[in-house]
Amino acid sequence: MxxxxxxxxxxxxxxxxxxxxxxxxxxxxxxxxxxxxxxxxxxxxxxxxxxxxxxxxxxxxxxxxxxxxxxxxxxxxxxxxxxxxxxxxxxxxxIKKCFICNDIIDDIINVYSKLVAKQIIEAQRKSFLIGIIVPNEILEREAIIIKEFKLKHWESIKRELKREIGKKVQQISNTNVDFEKPEAIYIIDLIHNTIRVESPSLLIFGYYLKLGRNISQNTWIKENGSRKYPLAVEDVIRYASSYIGAKDIALHIAGREDVDVRVLGNGRPLVIEFKNPSKRNISLLELENILNSFSRWLKFKMEMKVDRNFISRLKQSASFTSKIYRAIILVENTIDSNRLAELERFFKGLVIYQRTPLRILRRKKDIMRKKRVFSIKTLQLSSNLFEAFIKCEGGLYVKELISGDNGRTTPSFSEFLGTQARCIELDVLHVHEYI
Ligand SMILES: [Zn+2]
Known part of the structure; x- marks a missing residue:
């Protein structure tokens, strides 16, 4: 050593x-x-x-x-x-100047903590949070030394500035740093030498229902500038953000369904983030009404205001959830109801091995997943068409469970029935989450 x-x-x-x-x-x-x-x-x-x-x-x-x-x-x-x-x-x-900060770090801490404290006292705030924008050259110089000497116990200059300025501001203004619910966030911009005051994000937990197909989560703009899908969950949130006076928005959603899949039942959980909002006291009902007035194909149910920790819990929960799907399945050869009853028994509690589906292989790494089917109920609609209700672990690729995806998912409905099966309609009926 x-x-x-x-x-x-x-x-x-x-x-x-x-x-x-x-x-x-x-x-x-x-x-x-x-x-x-x-x-x-x-x-x-x-x-x-x-x-x-x-x-x-x-x-x-x-x-x-x-x-x-x-x-x-x-x-x-x-x-x-x-x-x-x-x-x-x-x-x-x-005597040379500091390679990283050019000998200005102490001045930055002293000058900006006084300026921020003055603003806090004038605005009579009780709590605050510091944000900082550091010029890239400084971060790059810091990174050079860390890399060259393979240092392991370092702290970033950004973090130090936030902490030290925060400590000093607390002393001068007799207020408190509050990471969860600050009254205001002071963004110190060392590139332009300015201080910007922002309100903390408004985070609201709820559910969305997708009553139609061809609806994406985020607005999807093609290279030629036109929209890929006529409607997105993001469109509705952006529309609502103007009522709240938010400068920007973010969607935090556990999991994602395909654009052609409806989300019915209790809906999919999400947290809507309104960034730097000018209006904070909007009621959940008021927000819900605004969201629901945008389109008949997307509906929202708003549950409660949450803090930032909630978002990571929501995202982690995605892989533990169970879901119920409804699928309409077309098969090449005719099948009878006995065979469907056998399918129900065969898949009950079965672990499915899935390599990343071919259709998303361009976007995602090729890995093997193991996900469980809990139970299946079927209803024959015609000699080569049936409906299936599938209860399974979150993260199972249901379309591939049905088709087999050229052998990449096994076992599959196609494999079991001995004839090519294809999902022609899919709905999420229920998302059971443990947040
Ligand atoms: Zn320095």
């Missing part, structure tokens, strides 16, 4: 760094320390270590000390005098 101090010496031989930027490279070592303290401690230890080696007659240490003199940004003059090193390195114009 390489010594931490050897790494620090190597970094300082190549890059001039201020205390904070050096300390931040090791931010996750030690607790309750400020990165500036970490950096200063590392520099002091570096000087002491090199001094010791020099006293022990290590010639190389002497050269090392000389070569880091203009990068370490610490007073070395009296040590150099004591060691009788004839060096002009200490002359102030030889």
């Amino acid at each position: 390489k010594n931490l101090i050897e790494d620090v010496i190597n970094i300082l031989m190549k890059y001039p760094l201020c205390n904070r930027c050096l300390g931040r490279l090791y931010a996750y070592l030690g607790r309750e320390l400020d990165n500036a303290e970490r950096g200063k401690a590392l520099k002091i230890y570096t000087i002491m270590e090199l001094h010791k080696r020099i006293l022990e007659g290590d010639e190389k240490a002497l050269e090392t000390l000389k070569s880091i003199a203009s990068n370490i940004k610490m007073p070395l003059k009296s040590l150099f005098n004591y060691l009788k090193i004839n060096s002009k390195i200490e002359a102030s114009n030889e």
Whole structure:
């Protein structure tokens, strides 16, 4: 294992760094320390270590000390005098500026925390959150050192700035940082040197019902600029966002059905995010009415306002859900009701092996999935047409369960019936979620 101090010496031989930027490279070592303290401690230890080696007659240490003199940004003059090193390195114009922040990080923290605190006091807010936009050049320079020295315990400058400014603003304004429900978010933009105030997103949990086919979740614009599908869930949310005065929206949905699949029954769960809204006190009923007035083919049921943690729970829940589908299935050869009864028995509780369907192979990685069918009920409609109600685990590709997808899904209805089966209509009837 390489010594931490050897790494620090190597970094300082190549890059001039201020205390904070050096300390931040090791931010996750030690607790309750400020990165500036970490950096200063590392520099002091570096000087002491090199001094010791020099006293022990290590010639190389002497050269090392000389070569880091203009990068370490610490007073070395009296040590150099004591060691009788004839060096002009200490002359102030030889001291280089910090490679990452150009010696401005402390000013950024001090200046912006005062400015934000002033705004908070004036607006009489009780809680806030800090956001920060850092110029790319700074992030790139930080990344160069991390990559070159394969550092593992570093913290990003963005994170440090957010935390340090947040701490100072709390002290000055006597308010609190609130990650979940801040009254306002102050976005400090270091590219344009501005502070922008945003309201936190309004997050609302509910369900959507797709009563028609050819409806996508997100608006899908083709390369020639025209729409691929006439209607999208996103269209409705964008329409509603103008009532809330939101600057932008996001949809957080657990899973996705094909555009030609209807979603009936209780609908599919989703969280609608209205970003930077000017109106927050809209009632769920009011929102529901606005959403439902947009199209007869998409309906919404709004349940409650939620916090951001809820979104990850919703997304994780997608693979644990069970679903009930209704499919209309066309088969090449005729079948009878006895064979369908056998199909029901055969698939009950069966695990289906599915490689990624051919139709989405361009977009998704080719992997093998194992998903369970819980039960199937069938109803014969004619000699080569039947309806099936399929209860299965979330994430099972139902169209491929039916067709077999050229052997990529097994067992399948086609395989079991000994004749090609094809799903010609599919509806989600029920999504059972555990959020
Ligand atoms: Zn710096």
